[in-house]
Amino acid sequence: MNSYSLTNDLILEILSRLPAESVARFHCVSKRWASTLDSPNFKELFLTKSSAKSLLLFAIEEEGIWSFFSSPQLENPYEKSSSTLVAAAAFHVKFSPDNLRINHYYDLRYFSIGYASGLIYIYGNRHQARPVICNPNTGRYAILPYRYTYRKAYSFFGFEPIDKQYKVLSMAYPCGPGHDKVLTFGAGDMTWRRIKCSLRHDAYSEGVCINGVLYYLGDTSDCYTDGHDVTSRYVIVCFDLRSEKFTFIGVERSCGLINYKGKLAVIFWEDDDDFYSEDGDAELRVWVLEDVEKHEWSKYAYTWTNGKFFRRQVSMVGVTTSGDIVFSMRKYTSEEPFYVFYLNPERKTLQRVEIQGFGEVFKETCSVCTFVNHVQNRNVNHLKLLKSDHPPLVEPEYYESLQSESDSE
Known part of the structure; x- marks a missing residue:
């Protein structure tokens, strides 16, 4: 091994240990740096180093402005002796591109947020904002059409994962005009394309x-079934991102x-109909689909003695790679601690973790959206899809006229 290759290997090793923010900046230094960071050797080393760094990602909204934090995601937290653990949250970036404010709503009709392979998707009130995709580590973003x-x-x-494409699925109101559409993020012609879902929901x-x-849950109670033999009110809608085809699974x-x-x-509460009862106990059911064709499920249950707190103040946000279901508080206020909870349905164990560090940024009550299994060091190719600038905002009335012309075709 000559001195040049030794030096180059050492450089790659050092770069692979840096956070995504630093890698993104080095990517813009020169063509030689960009070539190094785009090389297969660096990508493989970069992802290997990042695979053990799963984090909890917190997206916090205050007056339409979003801030992103992360904290270590605990694996096997039940091995600790304390009833409440403490984890520090690291601040990444405050996100408000061109002062575009996107307020958070719990109603799915007015707000959407999603996480996929290191990127965040946010779509606010349709009269307020356009869809945005951003890197929560660096703040780089793209505003969609x-x-x-x-x-x-x-x-x-x-x-x-096969074609390595991000996609956004937009479903039209089933009892009104308009069409279901899909957009491929990063494609040369990034436009909304019309698709057809055969089951109204x-x-x-x-x-x-x-x-x-x-996957998402659909409700067919107020819609025509269009010839589908629907035996239950609720269906799990399955949209294959590669084939762009829909299938459905009936649920009770x-x-x-x-x-x-x-x-x-x-996942559901067994006594949802008695949501506001005075009984503090609540049983959580988890059904895992083991066989899609045979509809075979593994079933678990867990009972809380403080069920009111969980159903009113806490949301289920995901599952870690070790099988712990993570719950997170929906709101942050400086007057109270902020907690996440790790539940293992197989062991029937629960661990509470206090997240500290939000108080240095927020003084008022804020909405918190939490995501599991976030990887800070990501494939640098994903960073290249995001730009710091975006197309100029055009008045919604102009787009409405274009939509009317398209729908009449």
């Missing part, structure tokens, strides 16, 4: 992407969807 929707705006974000949950398939009741160790799982 305007998407006119009638009354309701449901959209979902996912990553297709209202979106009833946030989406989860597993191995290139987007309303539920949330999660990625449980690479498999689709549904």
Whole structure:
């Protein structure tokens, strides 16, 4: 090995240990630096170093401006002796491109947020903002073309691992005008393309992407079934990002969807109908779909003695690679601690973790969206899809006229 290769290998080793923000800056130093960071050797080393750095990602909204934090994601937290652990949150960036404010709503009709392979997708009130995709580590972003929707705006974000493409699925209001559409992020002609979903439904949950398939809960009670033999009110809508085809799985009741160790799982409170009862106990059910064709499920249950707190103040946000279901508080206020909870349904164990560090940035009550399995050091090719600038905003009325012309074709 000559001195040049030794020096080059040492440089790659050092760069692979840097956070994504630094890698992004070095990528712009020169063509030689860009070539080095784009090389297969560096990409492989970069991803290998980052594979053990799974984080919890916090997207916090205050008056339409978003801030991103991360904290270590605990693996096997039950081995600790303390009933409450403490983890520090690291601040990454405050996000407000061109002062474009996007307010958070819990109603799916007015707000969408998604995480896929290191990128965040945010779409606010359809009269307020355009869809945005950003890197939460660096703040680099792209504002997507305007998407006119009638009354309701449901959209979902996912990553297709074979062709390595990010896609946004936008579903039209089922009882009004308009069309379902999909957009491929990073394609040469980044436009909304019309697709066809054969089963009319209202979106009833946030989406989860597993191995290139987007899943979300649909409600068919107020819609025509268009010839489908629908035996239940609720269906799991499955959208294959590569083929852009829909399939459906009937379910008995309303539920949330999660990625449980690479498999689709549904999660629900057994006594949802008694949500506001005085009884503090609550039983959480987790059903893991083991066989899609045979509809075989593994079933787990866990009972909380403080069920009111969980159902009113806490959201289920995902599952770690070790199988712990993570719950996070929905709001941050400086007057109270902020907690995340790790539940292992197989062990029937629960660990509480206090997240510290938000108080240095926020003094008022803020909305918090939490994501699991975030990787800070990511493939630098993903960074190249994002620009610091974006096309000028055009008045929505102009796009509405274009949409009307398109729908009349």
